[in-house]
Amino acid sequence: RIMPEETTSRPHIVTCTAPVNIAVVKYWGKRDEDLILPISSSLSVTLHQDQLKTTTTVAISTSFKVDRMWLNGKEEDITHPRLQSCLREIRRLARKRRNDGEPDSTESTGLSHKVHICSVNNFPTAAGLASSAAGFACLVYSLAQAFGVEGDLSGIARQGSGSACRSMYGGFVQWIMGNRDDGKDSIAQQVEPESHWPELRILVLVASAKRKPIGSTSGMQTSVQTSVLLKHRAESVVPHRMDKMIKAVQKRDFAAFAEITMKDSNQFHATCLDTYPPIFYLNSVSQQIIHLVHRYNGHYRESRVAYSFDAGPNAVIFTLQQHVPEFVRVVQHFFPPDTNGEDFIKGLPVKGAAISEELKEAIGLEPTPNGINYIISTKAGPGPCIIEDSSQHLLSPDGFPKKVTGSNPS
Amino acid sequence: RIMPEETTSRPHIVTCTAPVNIAVVKYWGKRDEDLILPISSSLSVTLHQDQLKTTTTVAISTSFKVDRMWLNGKEEDITHPRLQSCLREIRRLARKRRNDGEPDSTESTGLSHKVHICSVNNFPTAAGLASSAAGFACLVYSLAQAFGVEGDLSGIARQGSGSACRSMYGGFVQWIMGNRDDGKDSIAQQVEPESHWPELRILVLVASAKRKPIGSTSGMQTSVQTSVLLKHRAESVVPHRMDKMIKAVQKRDFAAFAEITMKDSNQFHATCLDTYPPIFYLNSVSQQIIHLVHRYNGHYRESRVAYSFDAGPNAVIFTLQQHVPEFVRVVQHFFPPDTNGEDFIKGLPVKGAAISEELKEAIGLEPTPNGINYIISTKAGPGPCIIEDSSQHLLSPDGFPKKVTGSNPS
Numbered sequence: 001r002i003m004p005e006e007t008t009s010r011p012h013i014v015t016c017t018a019p020v021n022i023a024v025v026k027y028w029g030k031r032d033e034d035l036i037l038p039i040s041s042s043l044s045v046t047l048h049q050d051q052l053k054t055t056t057t058v059a060i061s062t063s064f065k066v067d068r069m070w071l072n073g074k075e076e077d078i079t080h081p082r083l084q085s086c087l088r089e090i091r092r093l094a095r096k097r098r099n100d101g102e103p104d105s106t107e108s109t110g111l112s113h114k115v116h117i118c119s120v121n122n123f124p125t126a127a128g129l130a131s132s133a134a135g136f137a138c139l140v141y142s143l144a145q146a147f148g149v150e151g152d153l154s155g156i157a158r159q160g161s162g163s164a165c166r167s168m169y170g171g172f173v174q175w176i177m178g179n180r181d182d183g184k185d186s187i188a189q190q191v192e193p194e195s196h197w198p199e200l201r202i203l204v205l206v207a208s209a210k211r212k213p214i215g216s217t218s219g220m221q222t223s224v225q226t227s228v229l230l231k232h233r234a235e236s237v238v239p240h241r242m243d244k245m246i247k248a249v250q251k252r253d254f255a256a257f258a259e260i261t262m263k264d265s266n267q268f269h270a271t272c273l274d275t276y277p278p279i280f281y282l283n284s285v286s287q288q289i290i291h292l293v294h295r296y297n298g299h300y301r302e303s304r305v306a307y308s309f310d311a312g313p314n315a316v317i318f319t320l321q322q323h324v325p326e327f328v329r330v331v332q333h334f335f336p337p338d339t340n341g342e343d344f345i346k347g348l349p350v351k352g353a354a355i356s357e358e359l360k361e362a363i364g365l366e367p368t369p370n371g372i373n374y375i376i377s378t379k380a381g382p383g384p385c386i387i388e389d390s391s392q393h394l395l396s397p398d399g400f401p402k403k404v405t406g407s408n409p410s
Numbered sequence: 411r412i413m414p415e416e417t418t419s420r421p422h423i424v425t426c427t428a429p430v431n432i433a434v435v436k437y438w439g440k441r442d443e444d445l446i447l448p449i450s451s452s453l454s455v456t457l458h459q460d461q462l463k464t465t466t467t468v469a470i471s472t473s474f475k476v477d478r479m480w481l482n483g484k485e486e487d488i489t490h491p492r493l494q495s496c497l498r499e500i501r502r503l504a505r506k507r508r509n510d511g512e513p514d515s516t517e518s519t520g521l522s523h524k525v526h527i528c529s530v531n532n533f534p535t536a537a538g539l540a541s542s543a544a545g546f547a548c549l550v551y552s553l554a555q556a557f558g559v560e561g562d563l564s565g566i567a568r569q570g571s572g573s574a575c576r577s578m579y580g581g582f583v584q585w586i587m588g589n590r591d592d593g594k595d596s597i598a599q600q601v602e603p604e605s606h607w608p609e610l611r612i613l614v615l616v617a618s619a620k621r622k623p624i625g626s627t628s629g630m631q632t633s634v635q636t637s638v639l640l641k642h643r644a645e646s647v648v649p650h651r652m653d654k655m656i657k658a659v660q661k662r663d664f665a666a667f668a669e670i671t672m673k674d675s676n677q678f679h680a681t682c683l684d685t686y687p688p689i690f691y692l693n694s695v696s697q698q699i700i701h702l703v704h705r706y707n708g709h710y711r712e713s714r715v716a717y718s719f720d721a722g723p724n725a726v727i728f729t730l731q732q733h734v735p736e737f738v739r740v741v742q743h744f745f746p747p748d749t750n751g752e753d754f755i756k757g758l759p760v761k762g763a764a765i766s767e768e769l770k771e772a773i774g775l776e777p778t779p780n781g782i783n784y785i786i787s788t789k790a791g792p793g794p795c796i797i798e799d800s801s802q803h804l805l806s807p808d809g810f811p812k813k814v815t816g817s818n819p820s
Contacts, residue, residue: 228647228677229642229643229647229677229680229681229684232639232646233639237638259686262687263684263686266683266684266685266686266688267638267639267683267684269683270639270680270681270684271680273677273679274639274676274677274680275676276669276672276673276676277672277700277704278676278700280697280700283694283697284693284694287690290687290690
């Protein structure tokens with residue numbers, strides 16, 4: 001039990017949530033490691049926080065001696081350079097705001113105030129979902145609320161984790177690479193809000209990975225250094241693909257959206273294979289899911305389903321609402337789970353469906369029992385939110401964690 | 411039992427052998443499907459025929475009514491366009507030779523003569539080794555002998571199977587892509603003979619493939635149509651890589667040879683993944699072999715071993731003679747065969763060797779029993795050869811197969 005320090009005033013406390021996002025035009029490769037500036041633009045779909053979110057509480061007080069942070073119940077080293085970048089940039093904006101003579105919106109924007117940060121994910125770390133985007137987006141959003149900072153914060157979130165900038169907005173979001181050396185023009189922008197395409201559904205197929213793959217930070221460094229195909233992709237393929245993807249989203253053209261999504265996922269993994277030594281994120285289950293999707297679409301002679309794979313084993317499936325029940329049934333057929341199917345599907349409810357023998361034959365894969373652990377059924381959702389209900393704070397009124405478990409939930 | 415037809419004269423019979431070759435700068439993609447003209451140059455090592463070869467007997471006679479062909483004991487359709495291309499081109503050269511007034515070198519260059527062709531491989535089809543290169547090289551070489559045609563024949567072999575042109579020479583061979591529309595400058599040339607680098611050794615790790623992968627002909631068509639990375643590779647990467655590879659071979663610089671070989675294999679498979687729908691030739695065993703090689707080299711802080719994968723599951727390993735015993739032992743440790751090891755290694759004898767615990771730990775893979783069926787130990791070898799011993803003919807003096815088994819020898 002950590003005891004509260006001597007306090008001179010009650011801490012100012014805010015709690016916010018932020019979403020995970022899945023890139024459909026992938027980000028891979030930095031042109032500046034410190035500022036986290038990418039070699040190409042990217043575009044993502046923000047996932048709904050009802051299924052996947054990070055919650056962060058920030059407390060600021062003159063009584064705190066040092067900045068501290070607790071992540072999933074465990075105290076983390078706050079001196080990590082990327083955490084420090086976010087803290088420094090938020091304080092710089094707060095100072096700028098004060099120097100510009102704007103009235104303080106809260107009583108707590110004192111720049112000498114130290115912060116306590118407490119953050120949890122509502123999904124297990126073991127799911128292998130990249131939590132750094134939601135985590136840094138939530139951190140920056142919460143800090144900004146606490147210090148009374150407004151305006152676009154994606155450029156600060158970017159300095160925590162590149163893809164975090166895209167989690168600062170809901171719906172369909174592009175990260176414009178920018179050209180400036182100081183990175184001021186490398187920011188995220190909403191292309192369309194989540195309400196724009198209500199039929200779009202997202203299924204995260206959580207794979208049972210045996211080995212931990214190489215991390216994205218060091219992976220993309222090696223790719224930038226060694227892959228000539230990545231350089232060509234960044235310079236000559238992505239700009240055109242961004243234009244096409246934005247148009248597909250704006251027109252809600254699922255066939256175009258699906259094709260670019262799959263091609264871009266494949267090309268990202270191709271550049272990983274062109275890296276030296278090569279990086280493999282796709283395993284045999286991933287390959288089977290890719291075959292399954294192409295044969296499923298081939299059977300119906302239209303792109304009803306698209307896959308996307310990040311720097312890990314999970315498949316993210318995009319489809320339209322009306323195709324979800326059948327496709328989920330197909331996945332369940334070819335990756336039969338040990339469970340009776342109740343626990344297999346999490347998130348948005350999925351209706352039961354039958355699948356025809358013709359479809360099974362058209363797909364024609366050998367079933368792989370337990371190849372997929374479970375499915376998270378979700379959709380596009382909003383950007384970061386403020387939680388007004390103070391009972392939801394992760395920090396007590398004294399500014400210390402309400403409960404310290406010492407290990408990850410899950 | 412096929413009975414000989416009525417004969418008016420004894421057939422003129424020749425028997426030749428031709429080698430398999432393994433590309434270290436890969437050929438993938440045609441700019442002309444009929445003439446088989448590639449979108450980039452390539453470079454290969456010709457494997458020794460003591461381990462892997464095709465043997466072909468050609469008989470020509472005025473008494474034969476039609477051209478016929480037997481492949482591994484089974485009669486094949488001679489009207490296949492690529493077979494017809496080779497036959498037509500050899501007859502054209504024979505006619506040209508006669509019209510140029512050169513004396514016939516044999517009594518049998520009559521252009522009205524029909525041919526009987528009989529061909530066998532000394533390796534099982536099930537080994538998954540691309541037999542078309544050796545097969546077409548042997549066919550063209552044997553036909554040329556029978557019809558008394560001389561000079562470079564790689565341009566004709568190319569029209570049977572692209573990579574067959576490289577099997578027309580021994581040692582280290584480049585296929586120069588050429589620029590002409592008629593393909594006359596798209597030919598193979600020997601870079602160095604097999605005697606140039608006697609320490610070089612080649613291990614074919616024959617994998618146990620479950621599914622037959624997509625064929626190279628249709629695979630490369632789809633890649634040319636859909637992969638933007640393949641276009642970039644052909645135009646901007648391969649020319650430079652060819653120069654570097656030729657220099658590495660000339661200088662017997664194994665480290666450079668190994669690095670280009672591995673990078674080029676990876677880039678070829680990257681373009682397969684960038685193909686839409688994507689093509690996978692590397693399975694989980696391939697991925698493990700790639701990891702194993704990089705960790706093996708990493709342990710010794712030098713490139714002692716290189717891998718190369720074609721459009722199939724087999725790994726081809728290049729190394730120097732002194733490293734063969736240990737590396738084979740490493741492969742046997744991480745891919746333990748059911749057999750006691752006697753049958754595991756075929757071809758050139760491999761001495762026993764011990765491996766250290768440090769090395770095993772440095773590689774640190776989970777062993778995969780029976781991931782590799784067996785190893786063929788071989789080296790660089792000569793180009794096609796004439797077999798003078800008439801007892802080796804696959805056709806009887808009457809021009810029909812000595813024995814028709816009706817199935818592959820396997």
